[in-house]
Amino acid sequence: MESSMELTVHHHGTPHSFPLSNSATLQDLAAAIEGILNIPVANQKLLIAPKPGMQKAPFPPTALTDILPLDSPRFKITLLGSPAxxxxxxxxxxxxxxxxxxxxxxxxxxxRKNQPTASRSRGINTLxxxxxxxxxxxxxxxxxxxxxxxxxxxxxxxxxxxxxxxxxxxxxxxxxxxxxxxxxxxxxxxxxxxxxxxxxxxxxxxxxxxxxxxxxxxxxxxxxxxxxxxxxxxxxxxxxxxxxxxxxxxxxxxxxxxxxxxxxxxxxxxxxxxxxxxxxxxxxxxxxxxxxxxxxxxLGGLRDGNRDSGGTESRREILARAAEERLKKEGKKETQDDGR
Structure with a gap:
């Protein structure tokens, strides 16, 4: 039998468990989320910490074991999206x-059309x-x-x-x-x-x-x-x-x-x-x-998942990158504290 794993996805502060095979992809995870939480794949955005950050539909057929930092103590998947x-x-x-x-x-x-003309002119209308x-x-x-x-x-x-x-x-x-x-x-x-x-x-x-x-x-x-x-x-x-x-x-x-x-x-x-x-x-x-x-x-500056000709970043990309930088700084601080 094929080995399996269980992933926890947080949505609105509530954790949800999804059993998947070790060969499952991001597309498989999105399909499982739609089946259980009734959130269409097109509406899903997955914030994966600490890396690779924000992922959005259409999801690539990338194996979860290749993209998820499963060994990281800070590993967390947060789901953004509304039910259908x-x-x-x-x-x-x-x-x-x-x-x-x-x-x-x-x-x-x-x-107004049927109102007498005389009555229309009465009073003051500031608009x-x-x-x-x-x-x-x-x-x-x-x-x-x-x-x-x-x-x-x-x-x-x-x-x-x-x-x-x-x-x-x-x-x-x-x-x-x-x-x-x-x-x-x-x-x-x-x-x-x-x-x-x-x-x-x-x-x-x-x-x-x-x-x-x-x-x-x-x-x-x-x-x-x-x-x-x-x-x-x-x-x-x-x-x-x-x-x-x-x-x-x-x-x-x-x-x-x-x-x-x-x-x-x-x-x-x-x-x-x-x-x-x-x-x-x-x-x-x-x-x-x-x-x-x-x-x-x-998302401004994005078309079909790619940057437009203007080269601007989406707000989600900025947030994901900021989160990564914050985690890096925290990691450096912990390393410095341990070395004292």
Whole structure:
């Protein structure tokens, strides 16, 4: 009989065991994960520590014994990916919401068309015609987390923020759903995601809560993240066009925030692209991975698993390389301590 081995894969903090033969490949492991956890192979990403780092579909037919550091005391496989049902449910919810909003917009347009001319001119409207459509049409807190009412208040504040409303009206951004992000589902030992944009504005998720669920993050930081995600309604990759639009939206939000006076404290830019990528307080925080399309993270600078002509690295590659460097430094420190 062929010899076998058992691998442990961690998903959302839970270990799962997979018995495999010694001749099994990465493709075999991905197929086993799909069969047991119902996560499609195309949605899977495997972070293998300490090396070779991040692996993503399509997986190569490489033998596991050749690629996995099985003898390393730091060996660990972390699975990133959402089950097919969760993705389908979110798609269905977004589609249903979009249809409802389209029906509502059609009814409003018909009513406006039939409204007498005299009544249309009454009152003062600070927004241009149709600008009420340029907003977040539905707010969704996560009811299974503590204090969902507070999250709803936070989302409402973002939606009604004078600066956000002005910027969305100017760029004609109409987002069906604004919801909060569960920190546990978007935090790994290597990083934490601050926001996501699905399908160029179909759904926007924001990390409102602290990791311990005992409070909420700074409002202006979250609003800055929201500006970043709104820019993904136009541009996917983190290229120059994207960062220029992000800076423009942030300036417009600041200028349109009449409740705070609309004045900056300094003449400096409101954002710095390097700040998003920099490790803060010893933790890797990054906004997103160039948008979230169809349940997959669309990694900027990658096409079909290879670098594009621009030669940029994906965010996952950067994180994997950073993790490797951190492990190397820890190993050197342990060696130095042992030699004392």
């Amino acid at each position: 049902k969760a993705i389908a449910d979110l798609h269905e919810q977004a589609t249903s919401e979009r249809k409802r909003q389209e029906t509502r917009a059609s009814a409003l347009a018909t009513a 241009s015609n149709g600008s009420n459509n340029y907003t977040f049409h539905r707010l969704l807190p996560l009811n299974y987390l503590p204090n969902p009412d507070r999250s709803l208040q936070f989302l409402t504040r973002l939606r009604d923020d004078a600066g956000i409303r002005a910027a969305m009206a100017k760029h004609k951004f109409s987002v069906p759903l604004l919801t909060e992000m569960n920190p546990a589902e978007h935090t790994t030992s290597e990083s934490r995601t601050l926001g996501l944009n699905r399908n160029k504005g179909e759904v926007i998720e924001l990390r409102l809560r602290t990791d311990a669920y005992d409070g909420y993050r700074d409002y202006r930081t979250i609003r800055k993240t929201l500006c970043h995600e709104l820019a993904h309604c136009v541009f996917g990759p983190h290229d120059r066009d994207f960062w220029d639009l992000t800076a423009q939206i942030e300036r417009e939000v600041e200028a349109g925030d009449w409740k705070s006076g609309g004045n900056r404290l300094t003449g400096q830019e409101f954002y710095n692209p390097g700040d998003w990528e920099r490790v803060q307080s010893g933790e890797d925080e990054y906004v997103d991975e160039c948008g979230w399309t169809g349940g997959e993270f669309v």
